[in-house]
Amino acid sequence: MNVSRSIQASLAAGAIMLAAARAFANVEPSTGAEPEEKIYAGPEIVVTATRIEWPVEKTASFITVISRSDIEQRHAESVADLLRSVVGLSVVQSGSAGKIASIFMRGANSNHVLVMLDGVPLNDPTTGAFDFSELSCDNIERIEIVRGPHGILYGSAAIGGVVNIITGAKAEGPGRSVSLAAGSFRSAGGAVSLSGGEGSYRYSYTLSGETTEGPATNDFYETTAFSGSVSNRLTATSNVRLSLRYREAASGLRGQWFAPDPNATQDGGHFLVSALYRQFISDRWSYSVRTSFLSREITWDDPVDALDTDPFAGDGFSETNSRARDVALQNDLRFSESVWLVSGAEWKEEQTTNSGYSWGQATSFDDRIRNASLFANGIFDFRGIPTTSIGVRVDDHSKFGSVATYKLSLSYPVPGIGATLKGSIGTGFRAPSLNELYYPNYGNPDLAPERTSGYDVGAARDFASGKASFECAWFDNSYRDMIAFNQATWLAGNIGKAKSSGVEIRSSLRPFAALTLQGFYTFTRTEDCETGKLLLRRPRHSGGGSVSYRNGPFDVLLSASRVGARFDSYFRDLHTEYLFDPAYTRLDAAVTLRTSAASEVYLTVGNAANERYDEVAGYPAPGRRFTLGTKVDF
DSSP states (O other): OHHHHHHHHHHHHHHHHHHHHHHHHHHHOOOOOOOOOOSSSTEEEEEETSSSSGGGGGGGSSSEEEHHHHHOOOOOOOOHHHHTTTTEEEESSSSTTTTOOEEETTTGGGGGEEEETTTESSSSSTTSSGGGOOOOSEEEEEEEEEEEEHHHHHHHHGSSSSEEESSOSSSSSOOOOOOEETTTTTTTEEEEOOOEEEEEEEEOOOOEEEEEESSSTTTTTTEEEEEEEEEEEEEETTEEEEEEEEEEEEEEOOOOTTTTSSEEEEEEEEEEEEEEEEEEEEEEEEEEEEEEEEEEEEEEEEEOOOTTSTTTTTEEEEEEEEEEEEEEEEEEEESSSSEEEEEEEEEEEEEEEEEEETTTEOEEEEEEEEEEEEEEEEEOOOTTHHHHHHHEEEEEEEEEEEEEEEEEEEEEETTTTTTEEEEEEEEEEOOOOOOHHSSTTTTOOTTEEEEEEEEEEEEEEEEEEGGGEEEEEEEEEEEEEEEEEEEETEEEEEEEEEEEEEEEEEEEEEEETEEEEEEEEEEEEETTTTTTTTTTTSSSSEEEEEEEEEETTTTEEEEEEEEOOOEEEETTTEEEEEEEEEEEEEEEEEEEEEEEEEEEEEEESTTTTTOOOOOEEEEEEOOOOOEEEEEEOO
16 A cells, blocks of 8 residues: 555545635524534434434334444444444454454345445445445444344345444534554554534544554555545525545455465555535425445455465456445425424446456456435324334336335333333345446346345333333344355355344443443344355354443443354365354453543553454454553643
């Protein structure tokens, strides 16, 4: 990676955002109630589950909120590490920092989970999935994770769930900070952040970087990123927000333990820009228009070396450029205090251009797909009866035509016992990605789209005036024509039918103000109904807990997680081998000392017991690692 070029590009992006900030600052806002969307510090109100602000206790979805306070206390290296403690999720990473990290939600595929940054889709246009190793925790205000199918609101990428990462400044006045950290494997990183605003004007910028040599040969990782947003109220009834994110990274691809590779590398990055305009027609009616552009570049290079001894050995090279253009309209209409209608339309085009060669064969293609959709979701919140949500979506895909899906959800706070009963039932649709359709020697243009149906039901309750809580859920999903690698043809193929079902349990207890105890457990049963085998890399049992102590200048967090055995596969000597990755227990700790009102130092210990395990077969996870860091606000 050309670090100098990466920093120059990030600074150029920052200059663009600063220019926009100055332009916004010169807009003279009209008087009146500020129409900006509120982002609350606590989990009482969420946006992702309904696309409008809605109380959690009236939401039928099962939601986890990671607050800014949680993020600061954990000092996690990436968003992937934050998600390891979320019930219903399984995080798998192909080794050390910077290597591909995916999540499986309720047994669904990784490309069944929609990842958004401030409501803007981040999923890779080529694979349809999102690599969580790309995203650090800098400049993140909160993360809302909604488990279960939400395709009617967000499209086919959300048939397993949604992860919405919310950024930006939320208060007036300037905020400036510098953070530095160093640790095991010659790791070092830092970030500079600016945020604040005046009146209705807000801005937030962060420039960050990270480098590590990793625990093995050819295991390095380097990255530089810039993220920024500016927003302002244009009139008494309208506001606008501009967001930009740029990242560039490079890493060594050490290979699997049985086939180490001393010179394979991957570098690339992404550029995301979006604009959101919101207009309030009246206190009952508003609409918003959002447009975004996402560009990704990935270059993989593996020159032949002395360890390449198989009959297909040779140079390998691939350069992939993918783009996604998206325009979305949302209309929010409140007929009364009890009836809401959220509707909208979206148009999206995805395109991938790939050039390269592997095993002496060309891997070049250039294709695109388009999708247009309409959706409507009615929310009925009458006193004495369950809060009901009824939604329908129609997608018109350039290759697969028109498909309609629906969802019905109910939420009911039971009088007298303080518990809320929840449940939903619905269907989903996902078209194959460009990779699955067209990538040479893997893609299959004859694939059918995936169809899903399922339901969930459960309950949540707070105890002792909010000092304790408990939530449980049962889910059951069926997948028709799920897409997976076909061993007979070596191409992407459709599984006739697959299933996933299970139980999620989470609880918390705060016996006194300084101490918080949390625990979670997930049971997931999956099956490829064609072969009777389990779906790959989904543990049947997983769970964990944490102890958080905050008293004066001290923050201490101790956490433990247990991940059961996972059915997995790896490719060796031109054959696919199957195995069970052994179960493992991971212990982590973070200690923070606030040396003043504006500064802190912290120490984290990852995998404190030095457990040896693979999250992906053949790619050992790092052993025990220490990080010492500091943050100063000024």
